[in-house]
Amino acid sequence: MTYMKEYYDKITTALDFILEKEEKEIGKAAKQMAEAVSNGHSIYLFGASHAGIITEDAFYRAGGFALFNPIFSPSLMLNVEPVTLTSQLERLEGYGSILLDAKPVKAGDVLFIHSVSGRNPVAIDMALEAKERGVTIISLTNVTYSQQVSSRHSSGKRLFEVSDIVIDNGGEPGDAVVSIHSLSQKVAPISTIVGSFTIHSIVLKMIEMFEQEGKDIPIFRSANLDGGDDYNAQLFERYKEQIHYM
Secondary structure: OOOHHHHHHHHHHHHHHHHHOHHHHHHHHHHHHHHHHHHOOOEEEEOHHHHHHHHHHOOOOOOOOOEEOOOOOOOOOOOOOOOOHHHHHHOOHHHHHHHOOOOOOOOOOOEEEOOOOOOOOOHHHHHHHHHOOOOOOEEEHHHHHHHHOOOOOOOOOOOHHHEEEEEEEOOOOOOEEEOOOOOOOEEEOOOOHHHHHHHHHHHHHHHHHHHHHHHOOOOOOOOOOHHHHHHHHHHHHHOOOOOOOO
């Protein structure tokens, strides 16, 4: 078997796991988000470093849900130099609460956090602070991985232990999945692919619910299609109380 084929097989196995084992939790997440939106509340997405790619992938894009509000910090994104700063700051206790303070988060809102290991303080801080404010926490994490490592937060908790809804990404400890003959370290992580599939699957579940209830579905059109800009501008106006990134 080639390394590429092994990687493909690992990805499809993880996607099958999400589809077969985590569909119920994805449904719960979608229901919580749909209810929040219907009641005038907001949805926030967060992840640090590579985990934050899922937030970037999910908001303000063609075919994407218009009411996803990202929580970004330039110091936790991959264009910062030195890039090792992201690792340092995601371990800085209290930073997650500071980031949350920058958004108009209120009771009834939903916060989706992606953290593969679930051990670092920035995600745990943010989850704990948001729960104090009456926010529902949905996490996407690798439960097996997280159970094998200690928390870096003073509470001793990991993300899956402070979340209301937990979606397991079905991956392996360390995230990379392909064993290389000449290396002790595995290669080729899968969390980005699985995370993208998961967040867009949540959107699709929400759409099913909105369709059943005959409700409006705020999905962006491509700005590169004729009429896309005008259509999206109408979404911004219609949902301006629930959109906090403009």
